[in-house]
Amino acid sequence: MDPAQENAPTPAPAPAPAPKTNWADEADLADLGALGISDGAESKAEEATPVKPKPEKLNDEVETKIEKELVEGNSLYTSAKTFEELKISEPLLRGIYSEMKFERPSKIQAETLPLIMNPPHRNLVAQAHNGSGKTTCFVLGMLSRVNTSLHEPQALCVCPTRELALQNQAVLERMARFTQITSTCIIPPTENIKSSLRGHIHDQVIFGTPGSLERAILNDRNLDVQHLNVLVFDEADHMLDQNGFRDFSMKLLRRINKQAPSCQLLLFSATFSEKVKNFVSKSIPIANRVFVEKLELSLDVIKQYRVNCPTERAKFEVLKDRIYPIAEKLGQSIIFAESRRSVTELHEKLEADGHKCSSIHGGYKPDVRDKIIDEFRQGITRILISTDVLSRGFDVAQVTLVVNFDLPLARDYHKQPDYETYLHRIGRSGRFGRKGAAFNLVVTQEDTRMLTLIEEHFGKTIPPVAWDDDEAFEKVLKEAGLA
Structure with missing residues (x-):
């Protein structure tokens, strides 16, 4: 320093040591074909801090032009004008209205939630403005796919920073207040937040950062991914960038494909560089895509x-x-x-x-x-x-x-x-x-x-x-x- x-x-804070990448040998990882995912390259980055969000008015008025590329075309999906149209459970609806204070889906929610929640649960690549309601999209998607009688991890959200992982978990806890769904955050432990990695993890929704998730899945082997229905990469452009966490992300995808081949992949970000867009198109060819035009x-x-x-x-x-x-x-x-x-x-x-x-x-x-x-x-x-x-x-x-x-x-x-x-x-x-x-x-x-x-x-x-x-x-x- x-x-x-x-x-x-x-x-006088001391720098936290960067976690070592110590994933299993490539031979132990399955092909990505069942997820519609191809191979990728390698890289690293650093983790960061916590936040607890407040429900606020969404940036709906600036989100005007949305481009959609759907695997099955428009025949299977229609935009959702109300949350009721999505056939959401009553406890989740209570959380949406009484805790989150939402009145109706934002534009990005109206377009993506039917793609996330309705069969055949295709992979999704989605881009929209900051403050447009992206977090609600994948949090509601994760909650809707949880079987409350199964006490095993069923949804995993990977975030590039600790503050984003904690922030997203806080959103989920508010939305899931009237359900029995449990969640945990797997991040580097602090004096106030003890390590989540003691014993087998039974929480149904998991949030975490790459280094900590790697240790939980690979080294400690107490995070089982075989029951996962949904895998989310938040800030996906960074997660799949060569200068970000691409190596970790692709190895995680291979492992999940081996143990949970029907798991749905959701990529969300406010931005996707052309380089990352091209990588996603080649690596995840079978996916619905929703993008806001660059000028927008x-x-x-x-x-x-x-x-x-x-x-x-x-x-x-x-x-x-x-x-x-x-x-x-x-x-x-x-x-x-x-x-x-x-x-x-x-x-x-x-x-x-x-x-x-x-x-x-x-x-x-x-x-x-x-x-x-x-x-x-x-x-x-x-x-x-x-x-x-x-x-x-x-x-x-x-x-x-x-x-x-x-x-x-x-x-x-x-x-x-x-x-x-x-x-x-x-x-x-x-x-x-x-x-x-x-x-x-x-x-x-x-x-x-x-x-x-x-x-x-x-x-x-x-x-x-x-x-x-x-x-x-x-x-x-x-x-x-x-x-």
Whole structure:
């Protein structure tokens, strides 16, 4: 660890060691034919933190154009205008209406739930906006396939980060409140969350992160997958990306195909890069597909701005002297930096300047990460500095402002921006139909080129804001409906 990290203002967290990939020999894994899945490549990534979501208004109004490719055509499926049309059990309906406060299915729910819940239970690849109700789709799908008299795992949701696993489990617990269905979360243990891996696991719905699930299934052998009816990959683009968890995902699929060949596979994400789309098409050819057009994913409810700074020092001054005072008046804000070291250094500088904030990255211990996230969710801290560990699946309704202190770069080619991560980052604001804004701080010609590529990719102009003009910042936030 860098010396700077050890002197971080947060409680001196130590980096958690990355789990080793130690799956069974390939010879022990079956062919993927029964699931309609082909072979894939290898890679790794890191795990992260917990969240407990609140039911909110969905981003239905921005979700306008949906593309569907159905294996059997449209003859078997029709969109669901009400939850009753899906023949959901009475206890689950009570959870949907009284706990989740839903009135009707959102557009993505209306299109995908019939595909998930009705025979022949085909695999599904689905993409839709942040805040559109994707989590409800697969959570309701998992719950609807559970046989309550069988006390064995029947649905498994794999998440790239610990916070997303805990968040999804919290949604399921609310929705399943009036049922007898049990669930557990298999993630790296903390002082407060003891290991889920003691003895045979009998919970019917399982959430977990790759490293912990690997140990439970392969090493400890106390998570039996032979009764699985549904397997979900949340943030599936990352789970199937070469720079993400593709190796783990494909090996897990092979194992489940061997032990539960009729298991339904559900892939959900707000984004799918063309590379991942092509991989999915080749690897999972027999699947229904539901996509929102790329231009519809530009999140028009979030106003985006570029701030051209003459120097790196000016970049920090813009943050502390102009953006920070504004952020303290708004709801909550997230500042994204490119590395753990950058996050730590930025936190130290802001604290030294008298600004209260918190920071998080994948090197912090689970207990520390949990505490930081809980304080941010409770509003104890209002400004959070983070790496991309929180760019996906982190739902805090009061986040109205995102700052890209550093633009996201593609992992495999740093001369290109990471378009999907950019979309995920700014999508942390403007959740559930609320208004939001994003400031992109640029200094070098390379920064300018990167942001121009982002504009071209999404077909949106990102207007400039003068870096040294306080009134200009106030003006654009009024335009965004935030001031």
